[in-house]
Amino acid sequence: xxxxxxxxxxPTTLDDVVGQEHILAPGRPLRRIIESGSVPNMIFYGxxxxxxxxxxxxxxxxxxxxxxxxxxxxxxxxDIKDVVAQIGSFGSENGILLYLDEIQYLNKKQQQSLLEYIxxxxxxxxxxxTENPYFAVYNAVISRSxxxxxxxxxxxxxRPAITRAFRLLGEQEGxxxxxGDSIVDTIAFSCGGDxxxxxxxxxxxxxxxxxxxxxxxxxxxxxxxLAQRSNMRYDRDGDQxxxxxxxxxKSVRGSDENAAxxxxxxxxxxxxxxxxxxxxxxxxxxxxxxxxxxAIVVTKACVDSALQLGLPEAKLPxxxxxxxxxxxxxxxxxxMAIDAALADVQSCDALDFPRHLQNKHFxxxxxxxxxxxxxxxHDFKNHYVRQQYLPDALKDRVYYEFGDNKQxxxxxxxxxxxxxxxx
Numbered sequence: 001x002x003x004x005x006x007x008x009x010x011p012t013t014l015d016d017v018v019g020q021e022h023i024l025a026p027g028r029p030l031r032r033i034i035e036s037g038s039v040p041n042m043i044f045y046g047x048x049x050x051x052x053x054x055x056x057x058x059x060x061x062x063x064x065x066x067x068x069x070x071x072x073x074x075x076x077x078x079d080i081k082d083v084v085a086q087i088g089s090f091g092s093e094n095g096i097l098l099y100l101d102e103i104q105y106l107n108k109k110q111q112q113s114l115l116e117y118i119x120x121x122x123x124x125x126x127x128x129x130t131e132n133p134y135f136a137v138y139n140a141v142i143s144r145s146x147x148x149x150x151x152x153x154x155x156x157x158x159r160p161a162i163t164r165a166f167r168l169l170g171e172q173e174g175x176x177x178x179x180g181d182s183i184v185d186t187i188a189f190s191c192g193g194d195x196x197x198x199x200x201x202x203x204x205x206x207x208x209x210x211x212x213x214x215x216x217x218x219x220x221x222x223x224x225x226l227a228q229r230s231n232m233r234y235d236r237d238g239d240q241x242x243x244x245x246x247x248x249x250k251s252v253r254g255s256d257e258n259a260a261x262x263x264x265x266x267x268x269x270x271x272x273x274x275x276x277x278x279x280x281x282x283x284x285x286x287x288x289x290x291x292x293x294x295a296i297v298v299t300k301a302c303v304d305s306a307l308q309l310g311l312p313e314a315k316l317p318x319x320x321x322x323x324x325x326x327x328x329x330x331x332x333x334x335x336m337a338i339d340a341a342l343a344d345v346q347s348c349d350a351l352d353f354p355r356h357l358q359n360k361h362f363x364x365x366x367x368x369x370x371x372x373x374x375x376x377x378h379d380f381k382n383h384y385v386r387q388q389y390l391p392d393a394l395k396d397r398v399y400y401e402f403g404d405n406k407q408x409x410x411x412x413x414x415x416x417x418x419x420x421x422x423x
Contacts, residue, residue: 009161009168009199010054012061017051018161018195019153024055030148039063039097041118043137044128046150047240049194052128055150056099059126065097072105080113087122096123103127104136111138118144152193159188161195165202170216177206179218186223201226241272245279253287257326264322265315273314277303280321291331291405298324331403340399351391382418 248263284296302321306314
């Protein structure tokens with residue numbers, strides 16, 4: 001069985017690795033660590049197909065240590081014990097390097113079984129994960145390791161690798177591969193920064209190409225079928241899910257409707273309108289708030305419509321709500337106010353109520369103040385009368401500060417008027 005193209009052309013030196021210049025370019029941290037020859041425990045974090053395994057292999061091949069590879073999806077405690085058993089053996093005199101792929105799939109006990117050995121230096125661990133290690137990896141392992149983030153590879157960085165792939169495929173097939181710049185660009189832009197996926201797409205494109213004497217022509221038509229939807233990086237339970245929602249929320253908060261529509265479109269394309277609708281409802285109160293109180297009413301109507309319509313028509317009310325929220329005036333005054341109030345509730349003991357706010361109670365013979373003495377605001381001008389509402393310990397506390405938008409400034413003017421009239 002022939003190995004996939006991605007394995008055949010896997011880089012053997014750091015200079016051949018596609019992308020990751022932020023950590024692998026000359027003078028960058030990971031590059032310096034590798035070139036020093038002293039390999040610490042490390043965790044490589046990033047999406048699939050961006051070079052984590054490749055870099056780990058290059059390190060192993062250049063450090064002189066005995067390399068053992070395990071995968072978190074299939075490994076057990078016994079597999080880890082088999083590696084530990086090699087400590088001190090003839091073949092591991094230069095140390096053991098354990099490359100543990102998909103470490104997030106090991107449970108806490110399995111991860112803990114490595115602690116003693118990675119702390120003592122008897123085993124050097126290089127682990128990789130596609131999930132945020134600070135959530136997916138046991139904290140004791142994190143504290144003994146250095147985390148390096150690998151990022152998706154840009155289309156510009158992918159082009160030379162794809163061109164090289166077609167050249168090697170031509171040598172393998174013993175013929176010329178006719179794949180112009182537009183073909184290379186289509187693959188580069190459709191693979192979502194995944195080098196492995198780009199290589200596999202190039203290989204499939206050649207397999208599906210039109211063959212003539214001494215030449216294989218890769219057509220746009222076949223490539224569109226192979227590359228469709230392949231640029232979607234989305235996992236409803238993974239980092240991409242929360243990253244897209246975070247990017248959407250921050251774009252709306254930042255009043256950039258075009259960016260917000262982009263991230264909304266990615267969620268729609270992934271079929272996840274539930275998360276999007278929940279986030280829109282949150283934004284309406286958290287970020288638009290009292291600057292435009294009707295925003296939550298309109299957003300709720302759009303959410304209801306989207307959920308009743310379903311895809312693809314749900315995109316219409318979602319787009320309407322997204323644009324409304326992004327272009328609306330912003331105020332987080334309500335959010336700040338409730339957070340401040342909650343902070344007091346969480347830090348204070350149960351505070352007593354002012355007597356005049358309590359439900360009517362019987363005044364015993366020892367009561368210092370007899371009667372409730374509550375002032376009914378509707379009996380006074382502007383339906384307002386001065387009286388204390390907060391507990392004594394907090395009677396001067398101010399949680400809400402009027403925002404500088406038109407809506408809240410109008411409310412502030414009204415407040416000032418009724419206070420003046422109550423003098």
